[in-house]
Amino acid sequence: MGFNWLSEPRGDYYTRHFVPTPEAEGDRLILNLGPQHPSTHGVLRVVVEMDGEYIMKAEPVLGYIHRMQEKMGEVKTWRQYLPNMGRVDYLHALAWNWAYVGAVEKLAGIEVPPRAEYIRVITCELNRISSHLLWWGAYLLDLGAFTPILYAFADRERIMDILQMVTGSRLTYCYYRFGGVSADLGEGFIQATRDFLKQFKTRIPMFHDLVTGNMILRGRCEQIGVLPLEMARRYGATGPVLRGSGLAYDTRRAEPYSVYPSLDFQVPVGVNGDAMDRYDVRLAEMTQSIAIIEQALEAMPDGPHINPDVHERLKPPAGEVYYAVEGGRGKIGVHLISDGGPRPYRVKLRSPSFCNLQLFAELAQGTLLADAVSILGSLDLVIPEIDR
């Protein structure tokens, strides 16, 4: 006996309104990309309605890795919430570290010694390079090139070794503390960073040779997923996704924090807003990060790496604060409300991936399946950050 489709429930809540119209029935295919699918790099699910290879309608379904990060903030003390920040966006953990620490410092009026500020810049930018490297490899993996990710990992491992020297971890860092950082940079760290930067500068041209100029890659990225600036604004896109569309909005420049105003770096922007521009922006950002780190290493003063006056059971005064930093994927915002108690009253995390993902439904409409994969990759999503 054959399989009876009618006796089976068809789809779930999210696919129900995807049921094709009677006239299209038979031609249309409802396909679930995910929650386990190689191109989503995590547990994201995209329901797509396809006509042949063309995507008629796409809708991301979230929440498969929702961990209640915001609620957790309400039940932990200000300090105990620190390790959570390394796990929101595990690829650029230090940016989240910074956003939270910065918000609390602003709320409680904690002063950060200058050396700590420079240490934060150096480590955060190193982390940004490693985040972009992983994106680069994973994106090309989406496009079917297997080798780049291994080359990217070779360099990423070195960054992780360097960051391990001071943080002790390799991925989910919990390094920044209220009023500074938990460990000072030693000579070994500085030397290793210098060596790495020197060597990494020679690697970037190799990356370009390997794929950037490649005609197959260009065919897969150019004029694909063109994101007009107006649309990027409408969805609140930030980071390389927004900059790829031509707006030089970088939190490090737009809402300067820490010592970034004293550092000299450019904000790379794209022209067309296609996947290729987003690609170029990220690769150019790696070069800029190198410049930032080099300047910061030069300018780093001596002194304490942490403000010793911060009380262990910190109780910031009642009030609200919002603090934003530029993460690898865009603007990371932390909004805290304090009632003067030992725990935050409310924590709101603004994750860039969440906003950037929303673009996808509109961008993917009418594209080929292969292009949709390319677009999804070019948005550089970190799924745990979307769901939080």
Add this chain to the structure above:
Amino acid sequence: MPGLAKTIKGLWSLIVGLGVTGVEFFRPQLTVHYPRKEVDNLATYRGHIDLVARDDDPLTPRCIVCRKCVAACPSGCIAIESRLVGAEPGGDARELSLAPGLIVTGSHAAPPPRQKIRREVAAFHLNYNLCSLCGLCVQTCPVQSLAFSREAYLCGSSRADFEFELLERLRRRAPAGGQRAA
């Protein structure tokens, strides 16, 4: 013929790409063959926390059982059992017995010798399953009694394998024949 030029440039880009992988083919491998070799950066690795022994006594942790680390830990990994010890002047620390019969009141009996009472770790439980290696406990400890171990190669098949008794670990780690210092 810009079209043709573009095509030729495109084809050339393919050859350049092949060149890159071709060169990498002959370069030395980066893999560390694990069971035969080990990575060399374990010195900075942060494993689970461990107790630090007192300078004068490799069998006793520095810990003064202030329980600040317990309060600091976001994940509730640490549980400490303690006991009160009294140290007789010049003698061994021994458990302070507070049997009621010992205390004689209102008589001519000599007062009991004055004892310095302090708390000592009886057991220091760490549930490594929950630990996020944030380092808050290490940072909080007022007497630096906690430090990170370098245990990179832990493996186990059940949760119980990662519930450690740190005092025992400290004793096992102590140099062979390590006796209590007099």
Add this chain to the structure above:
Amino acid sequence: MTMTEIISHPLTKLVLGLVLILVFVGVNGLILVWMERKVVGFIQRRPGPYEVGPHGILQSLVDGVKLIAKQLVTPRGADRFLFWLAPMLSVTPVVICFLPIPFSPGLTAMDVNLGLLLILAFSGINVLALCAAGWGSNNKYALIGAARAVSQSVAYEIPLLLSVLCIAFQTGSLSLSAVAEGQSRGLLSWNLWVQPLAFVIFFISATAETNRAPFDLPEAESELTAGFHTEYSGMGFGLFFLAEYTYMIVVCSVATALFLGAHDGPFLPGPWWFVLKVYALILALMWFRWTFPRVRFDQLLNLCWKWLIPLGLANLLATALVLKLGE
């Protein structure tokens, strides 16, 4: 009948050849999988298989044992017959494709004068297998993969034929042995020098026909998880895998026979040269695969219809013209 008669009887030769080919296919499959994994390992600066046997040489054997030992699962709602027919259908014709390949003048399992045609015809059956696999699996990814496989194979068969025809025109025979015979007078007699364009077209089309990266669209894993073989486990998958690698040998053998002088070469005996050239071509295929991103489906077809077919036709016309004028 004497012993010699039995041995030289064509039927005996065919059976013997088939058995030898089966052994050859099996061993080659194992070696190729190992080789591919080593090559990609080296390109990516890692060791590749290393643990089983010296330098992991036995890895693919062990993997094969694992595949055989695995449970064969038929997915719910699948067409049982088609589902299990497909893997067998993909391996069998590939084996037959080996029959007319001239490893050396005496080492041809079946020297038919339509050898080329035989190979082209039987390799066409592979599409049917992919189609059956995609349809029979009752899986949407598999279905899309199968649809891709069909249009890709249909499209690329044309330039493949066009380039083969050039050689057939030139030698005036469809027998591979005859073609091989024609270029056994040293390096300069190879057809590669006469027909470089045909060689390039043949090689590109062959890559597409074998579904090798960068044209591996029917199994593009970032889009279709595993394409037409998404639902296969154990030896079902193993047979597809074996077929893919064997097919690679077939097309590279044909390319060698047609363009690279077949068994021609100094010092070493013919078959060695043949295998050496085949492996060199396969190495190139692997090199491509681990360097390039995957093309998109419409680009793949564009390449075929807008570039390869017109170029192939022009090449064929030019060949015919030159031959006619030269008469």
